[in-house]
Amino acid sequence: MRFILNTALSAAFLATVLLAGCSTTPTDEQSPAGVEDRKPAGPGTAVETKPIARVDVTGKPGESAFPELKDPKSILSKRSIYYEYDKFDVRNEYRPLVEAHAKFLREHPSVKMLIQGNTDERGSREYNVGLGQRRSDGVKRMLLLLGAKEDQIESVSLGEEKPKAEGQNEQAWSQNRRSDMLYTGEY
Amino acid sequence: MPRLLTGLLIPLLAATLCLVAPLAHAQLSIEITGAGGQRIPIAIVPFAGEGALAPGIASIIRADLERSGLFRGLEIPPLSPAPTEATNVSYPEWRSRLADALVQGSVAARPDGRFEVRFRLFDVVKQTPLGGVAYTMSKEQARTTAHRIADYVYEKLTGEKGVFSTRIAYVVKRGNRYELQIADSDGASPETALASFEPIISPAWSPDGRRLAYVSFENKKPVVYVHSLTDGKRQVAANFKGSNSAPAWSPDGARLAVSLSREGGSQIFLVNADGSGVRRLTSSAAIDTEPRFSPDGQSIYFTSDRGGSPQIYRMPAGGGEPQRVTFEGSYNVSPRLSPDGRTLAYITRNAAGKFQVALLDLANRQVQIITDSDRDESPSFAPNGRMIVLATVIGGRGVLSAVSADGRVKQRLSVTAGDVREPAWGPFTE
Numbered sequence: 266m267r268f269i270l271n272t273a274l275s276a277a278f279l280a281t282v283l284l285a286g287c288s289t290t291p292t293d294e295q296s297p298a299g300v301e302d303r304k305p306a307g308p309g310t311a312v313e314t315k316p317i318a319r320v321d322v323t324g325k326p327g328e329s330a331f332p333e334l335k336d337p338k339s340i341l342s343k344r345s346i347y348y349e350y351d352k353f354d355v356r357n358e359y360r361p362l363v364e365a366h367a368k369f370l371r372e373h374p375s376v377k378m379l380i381q382g383n384t385d386e387r388g389s390r391e392y393n394v395g396l397g398q399r400r401s402d403g404v405k406r407m408l409l410l411l412g413a414k415e416d417q418i419e420s421v422s423l424g425e426e427k428p429k430a431e432g433q434n435e436q437a438w439s440q441n442r443r444s445d446m447l448y449t450g451e452y
Numbered sequence: 453m454p455r456l457l458t459g460l461l462i463p464l465l466a467a468t469l470c471l472v473a474p475l476a477h478a479q480l481s482i483e484i485t486g487a488g489g490q491r492i493p494i495a496i497v498p499f500a501g502e503g504a505l506a507p508g509i510a511s512i513i514r515a516d517l518e519r520s521g522l523f524r525g526l527e528i529p530p531l532s533p534a535p536t537e538a539t540n541v542s543y544p545e546w547r548s549r550l551a552d553a554l555v556q557g558s559v560a561a562r563p564d565g566r567f568e569v570r571f572r573l574f575d576v577v578k579q580t581p582l583g584g585v586a587y588t589m590s591k592e593q594a595r596t597t598a599h600r601i602a603d604y605v606y607e608k609l610t611g612e613k614g615v616f617s618t619r620i621a622y623v624v625k626r627g628n629r630y631e632l633q634i635a636d637s638d639g640a641s642p643e644t645a646l647a648s649f650e651p652i653i654s655p656a657w658s659p660d661g662r663r664l665a666y667v668s669f670e671n672k673k674p675v676v677y678v679h680s681l682t683d684g685k686r687q688v689a690a691n692f693k694g695s696n697s698a699p700a701w702s703p704d705g706a707r708l709a710v711s712l713s714r715e716g717g718s719q720i721f722l723v724n725a726d727g728s729g730v731r732r733l734t735s736s737a738a739i740d741t742e743p744r745f746s747p748d749g750q751s752i753y754f755t756s757d758r759g760g761s762p763q764i765y766r767m768p769a770g771g772g773e774p775q776r777v778t779f780e781g782s783y784n785v786s787p788r789l790s791p792d793g794r795t796l797a798y799i800t801r802n803a804a805g806k807f808q809v810a811l812l813d814l815a816n817r818q819v820q821i822i823t824d825s826d827r828d829e830s831p832s833f834a835p836n837g838r839m840i841v842l843a844t845v846i847g848g849r850g851v852l853s854a855v856s857a858d859g860r861v862k863q864r865l866s867v868t869a870g871d872v873r874e875p876a877w878g879p880f881t882e
Contacts, residue, residue, distance in 0.1 A: 379672065388807070389785040389799060389829065390653050390874070391698045392755055392762055394667075394674060395711065395718040395739030398695050402716060421673035422695045422713070426651035433848075452672045 331373070334448055340365045346404060348442040350385075353399045355407055363404065366446055367411030370418070378413075379447045380404050380420040383427060385438035390424055397422030400444045491524040492609060495551040499571070500534040501559040505594040509559060509569065512598035516616040516638060517606060520838070521861030526551055537572035543579040551576045553609055555601070557584075566590055569597050573605055582608050595640055615834045619878040620841060621645075621655045621664055622852060626870040632666060634681070634878075637834075639865050645681060653874055654698055658705050658725075661881040665689060665699035665708055665725075676710055678725055689727045700743045700752075701725075702769070709733070709743035709752055720754055733771040742786055745769060746793050753777065753787040753796065764798055778812065780819055786830060790837045795857070797831040797840055809842055811857065822859035832877045833857075841865075843873040 333339040346359045355363060370376060382401030384393040401420035408418055430440035494517060498510045517523035526549060536558035546554050557571030572584035585604060589597050599616040606614030616637055624631045630652045635642040646652060650669040657664060662681060667674045674697045676690040690696035694713030701708060705725070712721045712730075720734040720743050734740040738758035745752055746769075753766050756774065761782040765774040778784035783801035790797070793814075800810040800819075806826035812819050827845040834840070834854075839861075841854045846864070850871030854863040866872060 381672070388783065388801070389742065389755070389762075391711070391742045392739065392757075392785050394695055394697045395741045395757075398713045398718050399739065402713070419673075419693055420713070422697075422718075423651075423669060423674075424653075424697075426653065426669060447672075 331369075331376075331448075334369075341369055344446045346400075346444045346446075347439065348400060348444075350438070350442065352442075353396075353403050355403055363407050364411055367408045367413050370408060370413035371411075374414060374417065376417065377449045378408075378418045379452050380418065381427075381445045381447065381452075382420065382422045383429075383441055383443045383445070384425050385441045386425045386428065386433070387438070388425075390426070394422045394424035397424050400442075404444045404446070491522060492552050493524050493526055493550050494553040494555070494605070494609075495526045495528055495546060495549065495576075496555045497528055497531065497535055497557075499557040499559050499569070500536045501561075504559055504561060505567065505591060507594050507598070509557065509594060509598045509601070510555070512595060512638075513555065513602045513605065516599060516602035516614075519638065519863060520606065520614075521856050522606075522610060537570045537584055541574050541576075541581075543574075543576055546574075546576045553582075553605070555605060557601070562588070567594075569601075571601055573608055595636065599636065599638075612838065613836050613880065615836050615838070615877075615880075618835055618880060619661075620832075620852075621657065621876045621878060622843075622872055623652050623655065623874040624867055624870050624872055625651075625850070632664070632679075634664075637877075645679060645684070646686075655874055655876045656699050656701055657876055657878045658701050659703055659879055660705055661879045663725075664876075665701065667697050667699065676708070678708075687726060689725060690721075690723055690730075691727075692730075698741045698743060700745060702745050703747060703749040709745065709754075711741035711743065720752070731771075733767070734774070744787050744789055746789050747791055748793060753789065755785045755787065764796070777814075783807075784810070788831050788833060788840075790833050790857070791835055792837055795837075797833065799828055799831065809840065809855065820859065822855055822857070823853070823862075825853065828853075830874050830876075832875050834877050835880045839877075841875040841877050843875055 333341050336342055340362060343362055346355055370378060380401040382397030384396045401422060405418050405420040409415060428441045429443065430437035496510045496514045502509045514525035518525050535556045537556050539556060541554060554574040554576050555571055557569065560568045562568055566588055568586060568588055570584065570586040573582040575582050587597050602616040603614030618637050619634050620637055621632065621634045624633055628649055630648050630650065631644045632646040632652050632655060633642045633644050645664065648668060648670050653667045655664050655666040664679045664681060666677060666679065668677055674695045675688060676696045676699045678687045678689045689699065689708055690710050690712060692712055692714035696710060696712055698711040699708045707722050707724055710721055710723060711718045717737065718739045718741050719732060720740045721730055721732050723730045736756065736758045738756050740754055740756045742755040743752050750769055751766050752769050753764055755762050756765050759776065762785050763776055764778040764784050764787045766777050767774040777796065778798065781800050781802065784798055786799045788797045796812040796814055798810055799807050801807050807828050808821050809823045809828050809831050810819050810821050825844040825846065829843045831840050831842045837857060839854050839856055841852055843850060844853050850873045851864055851866040852872050852875050854865065
């Protein structure tokens with residue numbers, strides 16, 4: 266699992282570096298602000314001074330303050346939940362795993378988690394985004410019931426777009442019907 | 453003799469194509485299978501002086517018209533002197549060559565370095581000229597000009613607008629690299645609008661053809677962008693908590709219907725194209741996704757599994773009680789309205805597990821399966837409604853296929869060493 270995680274991290278890092286160096290791509294790398302609504306202060310509005318919120322992003326990717334998340338002997342190093350075809354419920358065998366992560370989130374309220382739901386390749390790409398979301402929402406709901414906080418967890422879907430295993434057979438597909446739990450710094 | 457010649461020519465041609473292939477690797481190549489029954493025989497004479505333009509003119513016009521399945525280009529022996537648009541037409545001579553229609557033209561260099569291309573179209577049966585146009589263009593615009601002439605000929609002879617000047621957007625995946633590309637409708641002149649190491653899906657053309665909305669996974673989750681094609685500027689249209697997906701333009705180009713999970717599940721919302729003014733349209737415990745506006749802007753068709761299996765529903769564009777539209781089969785997804793709003797194309801899964809393109813006549817409820825492939829996705833109508841481009845898998849590779857709305861003419865568009873998917877046929881542009 267450590268290997269998989271590290272591979273994912275270095276791939277993400279590589280992708281960032283390569284994208285940044287991709288000169289033929291006419292993309293605007295500016296960070297988006299499409300859904301914000303900022304109005305200029307009108308005349309007569311009092312100027313207020315608010316405390317500055319400090320954001321520290323100096324930590325390098327791959328470095329974690331929580332070694333137990335990477336320790337293969339810790340259940341917290343396990344991050345994947347697999348599903349039956351067309352099923353979305355977290356099977357009993359994964360319950361201890363979800364409980365362990367819920368406990369970790371409870372004990373570290375500032376830590377955030379991204380849950381990515383995935384599907385196999387059959388069917389519509391967009392409907393599969395919906396199916397993957399149903400999977401990640403299910404894991405999120407269970408973590409919330411076990412005491413994690415809403416603002417700690419974002420559940421999203423990668424649909425069929427990021428298969429772990431290639432191939433048009435059940436062996437590959439069963440690897441791809443999956444939810445992955447990632448902590449801050451891992452995505 | 454002709455058969456022998458063909459037998460010799462085809463391997464020779466194939467060998468030539470193989471030699472050329474590495475240079476043209478980025479281009480979609482086209483293969484036509486099947487053809488319409490009644491094809492109009494047309495003679496397109498090589499334009500006098502067209503040798504000055506690398507891709508030529510007449511051969512592009514002929515290939516365009518033949519791809520429609522409605523025309524058959526005639527072989528023409530070398531004519532000397534080469535006729536121009538001004539040359540008198542001997543109708544009996546062209547009739548004896550079995551031509552119903554004739555195109556003659558010329559290419560002339562201008563003192564400013566540009567070119568003038570002129571042509572005239574003739575109805576050989578009625579022995580009458582049907583009109584012509586003169587274009588001034590740069591050397592690089594030879595293909596564009598040829599497509600325009602093909603559009604003119606197509607419209608004069610069929611009464612419908614041609615789509616040869618329109619463009620198709622699609623995604624190419626090579627290894628772990630994804631490119632959103634835009635090519636001419638014949639696959640030529642592909643340009644890359646976006647390159648990424650994360651997936652790109654669901655490109656959708658704005659009605660004016662200047663922008664593409666799409667879903668990119670570059671932020672480790674699906675986010676909807678609007679991308680201006682001329683300057684490459686991108687704007688986030690939907691990046692809410694959770695997944696943001698399945699963009700569809702309103703016919704006025706002002707708004708997008710999208711599927712968002714920000715309030716749990718996957719539900720359909722409207723947002724302005726700049727990402728402001730989000731409003732929820734559906735309210736179900738199901739997956740509601742793949743919205744599409746009807747061409748009149750009154751309705752939104754979408755995929756929902758609220759009835760237990762994914763089916764297509766329709767609701768008023770402002771929201772309201774949805775009505776189920778598809779009933780046959782347990783998996784009907786990806787609704788796309790024809791430009792006249794009378795036909796719904798979608799993907800249906802049959803009992804054998806094959807995913808194919810179905811057409812539903814919204815007036816008489818008749819369903820017709822128009823493909824014989826088995827992993828079809830993402831159908832997209834040409835703006836004249838005559839053809840549908842779709843993604844499918846052949847020989848383990850993602851290819852695009854175009855099929856006439858009556859299912860008779862099929863073309864395959866593929867790239868070497870890569871998967872092509874997620875086609876979106878662009879609108880008419882001036």
